[in-house]
Amino acid sequence: MDRLTIKDVARAAGVHPATASRALDPRLPGRISPATTERVVRAAAELGYVVDPVGRSLRTQRSGTVGVLVPDLLNPFYPPVVRGVQNVLREHGFEGLIASTDNDLRRGAELLDLFRARRCEGYVIASAGRRDAAVAALAGQGVPMVLVNRLTEVDVPSVTSDDACGIRNAVTHLRALGHTAIGHVAGPAGISVTGTRAAAYRAALRTAGITPRPAWVVRAGQYTAAAGEVACRGLLERGEVTAILAGNDMIAVGCLAAIAERGLRCPQDVSLVGINNMPLAEWLRPPLTTVAIAQEELGAQAARLVLARIVDPRADAGSVALATELIVRESTGPVRPAARS
């Protein structure tokens, strides 16, 4: 009942193993007579035969496997991305090997080696640093690879969210509420989204007729609540801004803590906007206004691009930017005239 091979199927159908193999391969249309195909398929079904991927891999030099690298599975941003990737891969008979780099480039390189050892046919990488030697090396070899969310200096096909548009909408929203002194708690340097978002923030301010001031921007050392809290304290001490755009929702959580700690209220004293729309955003007090990113779709698109490149390595998988949506909750409100202490 356990080890069922193509030979068993062939014997049951009264044909040669090679014929059975061909009959079961849907990509060979008309190469086998309908009658034979029918007999083989029936025999396989009755016996409950499933191909041994190992034997197949050895012969075809293809593993049916894609490496998926995320910075941190514990960060609620990534599980939906992984889910999107897995679903699409499985639809196409592939399996994703999932790993977390813990935001460590060296660990990422090790994991890529591991994936290579396992003969992954392609890679979905959400953990790339702007300067990521391992990723650049792999890209240089022409291995099918798609970056998600974070880009490298080297040009590699990617799927990102259109943060610039989302941030523009957020600033417009704040401007309409009367805010003109809008701060930004940026994420750590060395990751592309940090720069993208900071630039988009400045551009959006200008578009709204506001001249950005350097004193309005502080940097969090990581995309975590703790780092966000520390950074936000610095911003609040200067007492200039009435609204804050956080680099992402985790940083926004830290901002919320810093705001409360200082005896201020959100949104009465300070309005706050996050980015990502993580599940926890709606459970915060106050529920967080945030720029939603279609995380699962991010993963799904990435998987589709990799698969396309696996099927045809020369297919130039262009990069994609997915639309974002501003989710207005209760952390943003009209500016108070007296707020500029």
Place this chain on the structure above:
Amino acid sequence: MDRLTIKDVARAAGVHPATASRALDPRLPGRISPATTERVVRAAAELGYVVDPVGRSLRTQRSGTVGVLVPDLLNPFYPPVVRGVQNVLREHGFEGLIASTDNDLRRGAELLDLFRARRCEGYVIASAGRRDAAVAALAGQGVPMVLVNRLTEVDVPSVTSDDACGIRNAVTHLRALGHTAIGHVAGPAGISVTGTRAAAYRAALRTAGITPRPAWVVRAGQYTAAAGEVACRGLLERGEVTAILAGNDMIAVGCLAAIAERGLRCPQDVSLVGINNMPLAEWLRPPLTTVAIAQEELGAQAARLVLARIVDPRADAGSVALATELIVRESTGPVRPAARS
């Protein structure tokens, strides 16, 4: 630079491929002369050879792969578990295939088939229903398998948290604050933890000298905030309890919403305790008192048990219950004399 085989290593070292293979196998002590071993190892290192797991698998009939099934990767409880599993597996040269069942038994069965097709050598299953035919069938075949957190009717080695102890501590804590009318918002039926926790809740009450009343217990249809909110409303309407033990943190989030909706304050009017200590617990308003579970350790232990059973299938991997810890935050406080409506 790409396809490097054992033959290449053997040639470089001037030995037969079989010899090279033996020299690189650490489990064969003294079967190969130190000099030869040295030469082969050096050659392999210089060339950058890594074994092809496919060729090895085909020969050894072992895939180096373990299937890992969780109910829902988007539920923040599971990523740490997965991480614990992966870390231990990788330390031992194994790779985990990760999949979410979306709390759907049929989907779980499909995924198990997928894993079986990929020749997984063992399984870590965190998604078992109390009556789970697919899991039971697999267990019956003597395939190495360890359940995490959720148990089935069939007896299978498992790693769980000692919820009973944690809940006892939570009730003791509430009792010390003066609460005697303590409610419970249980999770959905059909999952073992739901029953375990409900029973532990009743036992803990009795231990604290309180006679549990049926009217104090309501059931949420899922372990989600939305379901918790609906269930909790029913409990609050009766107006009997001054404290609530939620079936887990997600349900607790829902309780928080229901409490606020009713114009009550936590903890002044109603104290609340969760279970799991998910990351979001400390970001809630008020920060949630909860029973912490060592999730990563849960996964790590499970992986160790499976590996042990893979190495020696007759090893009777006993079940393990990990200690819990009550994390007291701000959602629990002294009972108000006037609180009983």
Place this chain on the structure above:
DNA sequence: CTGAAAGCGCTAACAG
């Protein structure tokens, strides 16, 4: 201790 040979399960290339 090492070499030779065989074969894991599958499919591509080559007949027929």
Place this chain on the structure above:
DNA sequence: CTGTTAGCGCTTTCAG
């Protein structure tokens, strides 16, 4: 359209 043959990369007999 189908059978034959061969070999993917590795390890494990079996000889020596």
